[in-house]
Amino acid sequence: GAGVSQSPRYKVTKRGQDVALRCDPISGHVSLYWYRQALGQGPEFLTYFNYEAQQDKSGLPNDRFSAERPEGSISTLTIQRTEQRDSAMYRCASSYGTSWHEQYFGPGTRLTVT
Amino acid sequence: KQEVTQIPAALSVPEGENLVLNCSFTDSAIYNLQWFRQDPGKGLTSLLLIQSSQREQTSGRLNASLDKSSGRSTLYIAASQPGDSATYLCAGGSNTGNQFYFGTGTSLTVIP
Numbered sequence: 426g427a428g429v430s431q432s433p434r435y436k437v438t439k440r441g442q443d444v445a446l447r448c449d450p451i452s453g454h455v456s457l458y459w460y461r462q463a464l465g466q467g468p469e470f471l472t473y474f475n476y477e478a479q480q481d482k483s484g485l486p487n488d489r490f491s492a493e494r495p496e497g498s499i500s501t502l503t504i505q506r507t508e509q510r511d512s513a514m515y516r517c518a519s520s521y522g523t524s525w526h527e528q529y530f531g532p533g534t535r536l537t538v539t
Numbered sequence: 540k541q542e543v544t545q546i547p548a549a550l551s552v553p554e555g556e557n558l559v560l561n562c563s564f565t566d567s568a569i570y571n572l573q574w575f576r577q578d579p580g581k582g583l584t585s586l587l588l589i590q591s592s593q594r595e596q597t598s599g600r601l602n603a604s605l606d607k608s609s610g611r612s613t614l615y616i617a618a619s620q621p622g623d624s625a626t627y628l629c630a631g632g633s634n635t636g637n638q639f640y641f642g643t644g645t646s647l648t649v650i651p
Contacts, residue, residue, distance in 0.1 A: 469641070481638055
């Protein structure tokens with residue numbers, strides 16, 4: 426079956442613009458996670474959802490970052506007033522259960538802020 | 540905050556060798572642990588998941604173990620092949636939340 430998909434795969438934006446990154450989890454997966462990965466580092470947790478409820482957003486760097494999953498399926502990570510330091514790979518993962526099932530990752534969105 | 544260390548950071552071995560990758564957590568209260576493989580410019584591929592009631596998992600030439608008393612995990616790769624060349628990441632979390640902490644990875648090169 427289809428895996429986790431993310432769009433766009435690449436996004437170049439100018440500083441100060443807002444961007445929206447989309448994640449489409451594996452069908453039937455109730456948990457969805459957002460991570461950010463800098464070059465040469467492991468992914469860093471941002472936030473996660475169980476169904477439509479955002480359970481933990483402690484990893485979001487500041488209030489310019491927000492995420493939603495209104496119908497418990499597709500999720501959008503929004504970054505407002507982008508800054509160059511926001512440039513990174515943004516990864517989404519989903520898992521079947523609400524507590525510690527295997528996480529499956531999408532291909533990521535490479536964000537470059539110029 | 541949980542810190543995850545992976546040793547070595549890079550490893551180069553001749554084809555056919557057995558090897559061990561190490562992962563350690565500053566907080567040993569690890570509930571679940573997952574090993575991933577990441578190819579250059581690609582996403583993360585799940586290799587093995589050790590759940591709360593388990594101590595190790597095996598898949599083909601891969602074996603992962605978790606010592607919860609020390610917060611250490613090892614990934615054993617038997618009879619390495621050039622196709623095993625990739626970065627290997629470990630990630631784990633506690634039972635107080637679904638936040639997953641990743642190491643910085645071990646870059647493996649298997650020389651034909």
